[in-house]
Amino acid sequence: MKYDHKVIEARWQQFWREHKTFEAKNPGTEGADKPKYYVLDMFPYPSGAGLHVGHPLGYIASDIYARYKRHRGFNVLHPMGYDSFGLPAEQYAIQTGQHPAITTETNIARYREQLDKIGFSFDWSREVRTSDPAYYKWTQWIFTRLFRSWYNNDTDKAEDIRTLILKFEKDGNTGVNAVCDSDTRSFTAAEWNAFTDEEQQHILLKYRLTYLAETEVNWCPALGTVLANDEIVNGVSERGGHPVIRKKMTQWSMRITAYAQRLLDGLDRLDWPQPLKDAQTNWIGRSEGAEVTFKVKGSDAKIPVFTTRPDTIFGVSFMTLAPEHDLVSLITTPEQQQEVDAYIEATAKRSERDRMSDVKTISGVFTGAYAEHPFSGQPIPVWIGDYVLAGYGTGAVMAVPCGDQRDYDFAKHFGIPIPNIFEYADISEKAHSEKQGTVIANSDFLSGLSYEDATQEAIRKLEAIGAGKGRINYRLRDAVFSRQRYWGEPFPVYYVNGLPQMIGKEHLPVRLPEVEKYLPTETGEPPLGNAKTWAWDIENHKVVGNERIDHKTVFPLELNTMPGWAGSSWYFNRYMDAHNQSETASPETLQYWKDVDLYIGGSEHATGHLLYSRFWQKFQYDMKLVPVDEFAKKLINQGMILGTSAFVYRVKGTNTLVSANKKEELETEPIHADVSFVNASDELDVDAFKNWRPEFKDAEFVLEDGRYIVGREVEKMSKSKYNVVNPDDICEQYGADTLRLYEMFLGPIDQAKPWNTAGITGVHGFLKKLWKLYHSPLEGGQGGDFYVSDAPASAESLKTLHKTIKKVIEDIENFSFNTSVSSFMIAVNELSAQQCHSREILEPLVVIIAPYAPHIAEELWHKLGHHESVTFATFPEFEAKYLVESSKEYPVSFNGKMRFKLELPMDMSKEDMEKVVMAHEKTQEQLQGRTPKKIIIVPGKIINIVG
């Protein structure tokens, strides 16, 4: 019988579906007494292009691990779903009018079809889709919980907003240690109680974990939308090239900064790749220093600044405020007004990205105002400059040009003095920014102190005179949570007198309304502004027509939608109890599954999805909604699979194509050829290529040795480069098991590597060879009937089996899947050579290969006489006794270079070994009469002769 992957794979995929083989068992059901193991993939956005061979790489790795854990007796949760809100479907809707829900549904169906063909062991009964109202109901609910919460620094966790109101009612806000907006004013209990309800609500917004705030955004008037930084190229929109301006908009924000320290601390406990942890650490950007308050001369205004170098406070020779800083308008003198206004206007026109990438241009304007040095009382000119960012620290810096290169450049540029406050530092060319070994000078009470001592002393003195205090600052900013888009979660929010009100849990979800157009409205409102039925009736608790808005019982609803990361920030918990209608997931299932044991996904999510998810998880933990405060214990990044593009070379100005090795002496231009026209020897199928596009119909081909050879280059896999390889085609031609093995065989899971279909025959051949091991040999090389023998296995075969078991267990546990594929090949090569047909060997062999190539494994397992799926067969134990050797072929080295090999018994003493080696003729040949200085013998390893 021939190995027929098509029949075998279809059979077992159907078997798994019918027997619900991969459904995980929730607590209370049979099978949940096993230890749990949760293997998760980052769920995909279902794009219209479908999957290419790069996408399933991580899924295959996680699937192998999930299957391995089932063999090891775990109750495995291995779900899949779709991050199905997103821009492409909306973009398609704008162009064609087709509802994004339809586009999404179609794309999901295609994804599912493709995924099914690869034979994943997903538990599809738990599928989630972020765009499903039954799912986003809970995304909306978590949002309302964030709204109803504040962050208490004293207890270091989020609490219900009611505990804050109680504090306000009792003591005002002076004793409250909360994370809140920086412009929050203090008030007493009496004042609080005297505020109107509206005033109180405004104040509470400054404390809520999700809040409305004026945020600076990149606004593109022509497109009527806000653009992300990477959608802007050279100050204009990437799409259409329209101008982009900085604009303040009222938007929802997430107070993720409240969790900055905990997000940082939590990293220590996570088994995540170091580069990923580093990326999060840098993104959070903790820096220790001091806040120093400078009084403005002739004014009540005070300028707080954050500095990491309070030790250099006597080196301050000017201050710089961000142009957007609130104080600028207050302190600017009439003489400087015009210049300052012009500068602010010019700055507003530049996008943030533009402003930040242009590091070389130094610009700024003097405000005319002077601040007062907190210790010396000296006047300090106050400037504005766009190198100071409004959103970081206090939006103002004390400039110490002798110790900071940016301040130095600014001072040089504008002719501001650069006092030197360092002992032995040369600042004639550049600032002295080193801290180690620095000694402070010309600094009153700080003179003569080291960096460390001066820092402490400066903070102590600042606190003593009430001009500052030690402070920790984070680069991390609160995350804007509003998008001016249609295809996202609607906010469960309506407005009464401009104040946001949450819609109660029992009335959720608030479903996306229908709109005629998916573009912003003519008045510049988001797409939901086009909806005619988008108002909230507080009496009937439902969405009603806009015409009924009376601001008494019917109010307008929020027009923004949530960003892509909303739904993906908690989906991993939903899989635990995917159909629960009364909670995100029940406490029992949450307690059982707890967290993700292994999470596989791309490193590009380091500072987006993975940081936001950790934030939401910590919040839910504080609210006692989940039992653990980190959602994924271990994380593996999968590397990108690149394409191997193929090129033909057209001689300039002609329609003549020359073979790759004949192009050198000619002037040619490379043209992408579809990789499907190229065989394993880089040979082009000329006829197929001619029929590909009309322009090549009459092209002339200059061959070499009768063949047209293409040039090859590794590039990103993309349609435009004609190097996309579709997994369906591979499954059709070679089978899913071959695809799975080959993806793993390409190289380490976490590294980027090029795909080249040419190599796939190697693993396909391996599967055929494996198949033949279980069949009697037949003339012509094809396998005959199924055949295994019950005769005992040879010692050699047992050795092969057990070294493979050992290697594969080690490999799986180290996520080194490429090397275990090699081990399987070696094992099958050896067993074939040994003509092994023993059940004792071949039965365990099926089980160890099953996680990698599950279809062929099921087929062989059943042929071996089993009636249950191989899925739950116990993974064979490695037994060291089969690997014991009585002798070893020692490498004999001279000065570290291996020269010959020598077989010696393992139990030979060092002395005897030395005698045998020295007596050997090749040793004498190598030494040529010299006497060795030293002979190193490491039993079981090596012999090295020095001299």
Add this chain to the structure above:
RNA sequence: GCCUCGGUGGCGGAAUUGGUAGACGCGCCGGAUUCAAAAUCCGGUUCUUUCGGGAGUGUGGGUUCGAUUCCCACCCGAGGUACCA
């Protein structure tokens, strides 16, 4: 600039705590089988060589009996981040 990862045959890659560099596979070369091809099987394949050997893991140094592996300096590539006070 900073952070991180990487650099080994024609190609993808392997090498457990420092101990036989190039496993396994592709490609290539030769052979068997075949009318022929596909498929299958066998042998060879780092470079160099006067066929004894010699050199060799990005470059240059160091530690060591011994370095792809550890240390220092540098070069190149990929990814992330970017005036963060």
